[in-house]
Amino acid sequence: MNPFANRKYVIGSIFGLLILIYIIRLFVLQVIDQSYKLSASNNVLRYVTQHPARGLVYDRNGKLMVYNEAAYDLMVVPQQIEAFDTNEFCQMLDLTKEQVISRLDKAKTYSRFKSSVFEKQLSAKTYAAFQEKLYLYKGFFVETRTIRQYPQSTAAHVLGYVGEVNDEIATTDNYYVAGDYIGISGVEKSYEEVLRGKKGVEIFMVDVHNRIKGNYRKGRYDTAPEHGANVTLTIDAELQAYGELLMGNKIGSIVAIEPSTGEILALISSPAYNPELLLGRNRTDNYNALKNDTLKPLFNRPLMARYPPGSTFKTVNALIGLQEGIVKPETTFPCMQGYAAGRFFMKCHYHRNNLDLTASIQHSCNAYYAYEFRNLLDAPKYGSVESAFELWRNHVLSFGFGKKLGVDLPHEVNGYIPTLSLYNRIYGEGRLRSLNIVSLAIGQGELLMTPVQMANLTAIICNNGYYYAPHVIKDLPKEFNNMKMPYLVKRYTNVDSVHFKPIIEGMYLAVNGLDGGTARIAQIPGIEVCGKTGTAENPHGEDHSIFIAFAPKDNPKIALAVYIENGGFGATWAAPVASLMIEKYLTGTIKRKWHEERILNANLLDVRPKK
Amino acid sequence: MFDQKNNILFKLDWLTIGLYLLLVMLGWFNIYSAVYTDEQQALGFDFSSRYGRQIIWIMASVVILLLALILDSKFYSSFGYLLYALSILLLIAVLLFGTRINGAKSWFVMGPVRLQPAEFVKITTALALSKFLSAYNLRPEKFKTLLLVGAIVLLPVALILLQNDTGSALVFFVFFLVYFREGMPSVYLLIALLAVALFVLSLLYQNYLIVIILELLTFLAFYITYRRWKETLIGFFILESITGIFWVAGSYFRPEMSKTIFVLAALGFASVGFIYQIYKHRLKEAFVILLMLFGSIAFTYSVDYVFDNALDNYQQRRIKVLLGIEDDPYGAGYNVNQSMIAIGSGGPGGKGYLQGTQTKFKFVPEQSTDFIFCTVGEEWGFVGTATVLSLFLFLLLRLLKLAERQKSRFSRVFGYSVASILFFHIAINVGMTIGLAPVIGIPLPFFSYGGSSLWGFTFLLFIFLKLDANRNQLIT
Structure with a gap:
């Protein structure tokens, strides 16, 4: 006999004792303790999400740009609905019976047990009236939320808007459930994590009449919402508003950057729209109206529109020429109102002959850049046109062209710098000649840049060869500081800083030259403005007017690019707009009222297509 | 053909x-209910859903069960060590080539099939242990036996812990219960119980309080051993007086110092006197008792260190929530809170099959795997939970009865292993759904969704049934 046989009773008792303890515990849990129990109709507990208020948005001077106001969402749990007086219900909410039925169906398809939004953003008045009768409508309750408000009604493209999460995000991201709000574009999207805060939940016990009977277990399981953190933007709200005003009745963009930091001071996309259109109960209608507008107000032009840079690009070619030793500041080229090579002729406007580099910028001489560019491509030291082109392209890319700059706003595009393989396809392998692509010398041809890239070019010139990626965020709470890291990195171009002086001088003379310049219209008494005009050929209509400028010449505070579609020559519309922006930013007022009036009265929307 | 004897x-x-x-059948019905929704029902029966796949796992277990019955009884004992060694190699392989699922690198994934070797190591460890404990010349009371049993059991534990699968690793400790049946000295079991109690107490209360309780127990033990109430009381009085003086004086002069230091210093001071008395009167037992006191105190203080350094953050929090030190209904306590609401809401009679709302809300996570017992509780109420637990207890006691009727020790040890493994799983799994055990992700036998666990339990059970069928043979 096994001496330990009695131990089977010990083990058996352990088994039996534990199961007995569990059964007693279950008896307490399921039969005696009422606090865990849901009533017969399963609706004792209601989980009400506490939506946090989103963070506020300030401009660089501490002016409030976005804040919140209370709104009330009517929620429904389909499973809890009982028959109710539809007439009164429809009247109170201003809905038709059919609408009510279709919304209930929609809620049922989402979930019979979980709450979903029945009617969004009731007014405070409707809410007050409805609140008193709420007990008559079982299964309905109200959740408080906040909606965005815009005291300035400007900068819609920067601020973006908030909307309901789509199904894809609601199912993949644990934080969101259907009906939650999320930043959809602009800063609201880029800094969603900062602005959204943290949801809380309050658990209520509800009686059979759908009336709240108090917090479940004295609120032990409730969590308070944490409201979103505030952010400060680099935008100057006043300058932004002024830019939008100037761009009224015009299509195009203005991007203004503080060169020493890469901070975007103003980002104007015209036509603009009032950000208030995209909130509240009429949001969908307004959105569709904006979407179908032929002038595409929703299109964020500074980041998404691509144009040829026109003559402004001569600055880049001049810098590359200097860096490669193809030209020196004192190098001159002849110009007989154009550039001729065999049967090829590139027109130029009238100016004095034999310009040096600085004067070629001042007068925007086409011939100068045709010579310079071809000399570069055909220079024997590179071995072939192809390798010279690749070298040139590399230099151009170092200016931040042809790829996203990494602006902290959604939907930025790359722009385009043509590749060797493109030309090999067009002209055949090894058959590229410098004359084929000479239009690149003056910023025409296959080049495509976004306005923000052009503003960045201006900042590079101010800084003598480096830039910080343009951005709109200025201050974030400490824990999100890593989101700012990419904007603290100095990015250098391939061009040495010593080569920038003659270019800046040329841009100064283009505005202030006594012997004429292309942009004398941009002069501001007392401020040394530097600028360069451009005209982008537009096959679809009147050419686009371009102007890049910065001021003051020494220690620049603002660098900007202005694009006006169908605006003709750069000097016609873009230069005066830029000049007014500079005056506004640097002095705070406008002294040249006639100038301002001319711009405000201009309507370039119905310019006829070019014949 | 129909020879009844053979x-x-x-x-x-x-x-x-x-x-x-x-x-198994009840388990399937509850898995069906756990994944059931109105929309899914409209789509008809679906083999890609969990309940559909569970049917495939169940059919596959029939194959496994037949395999277990066909293999010769002697196979299990003859190859016990070899299978154990192979499965250890498998555990090493999964560490090197396995796939990480839910944070544990313990799975082999081959197309749609996912295997968890730890499930099968339980079986091979049971075989190896049975083989070892049924050795002809076994001396169970020897310390060497304890070490060897420890080695067999703890080798897979170490490897499974390396996979970061704490739940599966803990199961193996239940093998000491099997060893207990085969003659493990009771004192080890007592020490283990004392250790568990001290672990829990030291997390709940200040350490100096536990030291005082231990001192009290020491004098109780002294009295039980020698039946000298006068000496016991004098010793206790002296010790507590010194403690009191140290406490009052210490708090007055050095209020910033921990109270624990005064209590320990007083004990050390008094111990000098005690040891002198013990030496003078040659009190061997009293010396052992004093040593146990010191050992327990050392253990109490090392718990904090081990708890803070050896356990993962989430494990610490789960234990703290279980002990009520922390309240965190949306973090570590979320599952348990939701699961208790689900079970509690079932009431005496339940809400009816497929009517559970907590289930449909998906309030309870892992509803069809680790928390399947919630579905039972919510839809079948106390009647259902009590029935299921009674069925499990009935099975366990039946297994003990079968184990005891084995002629060969090998079969008996294996029978106890099967019962103990099932017991541990039931205890932890059900315990965590009702807030009586920490949340450790191990399945409820035969109920939880999943192929590996069902196959593992089936194989385990039917090997024993095969051994039982040949209970009159002598298997070594």
Whole structure:
């Protein structure tokens, strides 16, 4: 006999004792303790999400740009609905019976047990009236939320808007459930994590009449919402508003950057729209109206529109020429109102002959850049046109062209710098000649840049060869500081800083030259403005007017690019707009009222297509 | 053909098989309910859903069960060590080539099939242990035996812990219960119980309080050993007086110092006197008792260190929530809170099959795997939970009865292993759903969704049923 046989009773008792303890515990849990129990109709507990208020948005001077106001969402749990007086219900909410039925169906398809939004953003008045009768409508309750408000009604493209999460995000991201709000574009999207805060939940016990009977277990399981953190933007709200005003009745963009930091001071996309259109109960209608507008107000032009840079690009070619030793500041080229090579002729406007580099910028001489560019491509030291082109392209890319700059706003595009393989396809392998692509010398041809890239070019010139990626965020709470890291990195171009002086001088003379310049219209008494005009050929209509400028010449505070579609020559519309922006930013007022009036009265929307 | 003496069908324990089939079937119905929604029902029966796949796992277990019955009884004992060694190699392989699922690198993934070797190591460890404990010249009371049993059991534990699968690793400690049946000295079990109690107490209360309680117990032990109430009281009085003086004086002069230091200093001071008395009167037992006191105190203080340094953050929090130190209904306590609401809301009679709302809300996570017991509780109420637990207890006691009727020790040890493994799983799994055990992700036998666990339990059970069918043979 096994001496330990009695131990089977010990083990058996352990088994039996534990199961007995569990059964007693279950008896307490399921039969005696009422606090865990849901009533017969399963609706004792209601989980009400506490939506946090989103963070506020300030401009660089501490002016409030976005804040919140209370709104009330009517929620429904389909499973809890009982028959109710539809007439009164429809009247109170201003809905038709059919609408009510279709919304209930929609809620049922989402979930019979979980709450979903029945009617969004009731007014405070409707809410007050409805609140008193709420007990008559079982299964309905109200959740408080906040909606965005815009005291300035400007900068819609920067601020973006908030909307309901789509199904894809609601199912993949644990934080969101259907009906939650999320930043959809602009800063609201880029800094969603900062602005959204943290949801809380309050658990209520509800009686059979759908009336709240108090917090479940004295609120032990409730969590308070944490409201979103505030952010400060680099935008100057006043300058932004002024830019939008100037761009009224015009299509195009203005991007203004503080060169020493890469901070975007103003980002104007015209036509603009009032950000208030995209909130509240009429949001969908307004959105569709904006979407179908032929002038595409929703299109964020500074980041998404691509144009040829026109003559402004001569600055880049001049810098590359200097860096490669193809030209020196004192190098001159002849110009007989154009550039001729065999049967090829590139027109130029009238100016004095034999310009040096600085004067070629001042007068925007086409011939100068045709010579310079071809000399570069055909220079024997590179071995072939192809390798010279690749070298040139590399230099151009170092200016931040042809790829996203990494602006902290959604939907930025790359722009385009043509590749060797493109030309090999067009002209055949090894058959590229410098004359084929000479239009690149003056910023025409296959080049495509976004306005923000052009503003960045201006900042590079101010800084003598480096830039910080343009951005709109200025201050974030400490824990999100890593989101700012990419904007603290100095990015250098391939061009040495010593080569920038003659270019800046040329841009100064283009505005202030006594012997004429292309942009004398941009002069501001007392401020040394530097600028360069451009005209982008537009096959679809009147050419686009371009102007890049910065001021003051020494220690620049603002660098900007202005694009006006169908605006003709750069000097016609873009230069005066830029000049007014500079005056506004640097002095705070406008002294040249006639100038301002001319711009405000201009309507370039119905310019006829070019014949 | 129909030789009643030799046909295995007549020798199998059909009662156990009936219980097995009943539990698997109940399990499937609850998995169906756990994943059931109105929308899904409209789509008709779906083999890619969990309940559909569970049917495939169940059919596959029939193959496994037949395999277990066909293999010769002697196979299990002869190859016990070899299978154990192979499965250890498998554990090493999964560490090197396995796939990480839910944070544990313990799975082999081959197309749609996912295997968790730890499930099968339980079986091979049971075989190896049975083989070891059934050795002819075994001396269970020897310390060497404890070490060897420890080695067999703890080798897979170490490897599974390396996979970061704490739950599966803990299961192996239940093998000491099997060893207990085969003659492990009771004092080890007592020490283990004391250790568990001290672990829990030291997390709940200030350490100096525990030291004082231990001192009290020491004098109680002294009295029980020597029956000298006068000496006991004098010793206790002296110790507590010194403690009191140290406490009052210490708090007055050095209020910033921890109270623990005063209590320990007083004990050290008094111990000098005690040791002198022990030495003078040659009190061997009293010396052992004093040593145990010191050992327990050292253990109490090391718990904090081990707890803070050896356990992962989430494990610490789960234990703290279980002990009520922390309240965190949306973090570590979320599952348990939701699961208790689900079970509690079932009431005495339940809400009815497929009517559970907590289930449909998906409030309870892992509803069809680790928290399947919630579905039982919510939809079948106390009647359902009590029935299921009674069925499990019935099965466990039946297994003990079968184990005791084995002629060979090998079969008996294996029977105890099967019962103990099932017991541990039930205890932890059900315990965590009702807030009586920490949340450790191990399945409820035969109920939880999943192929590996179902196959593992089926194989384990039917190996024993095969051994039982040949209970009159001597298997070594």
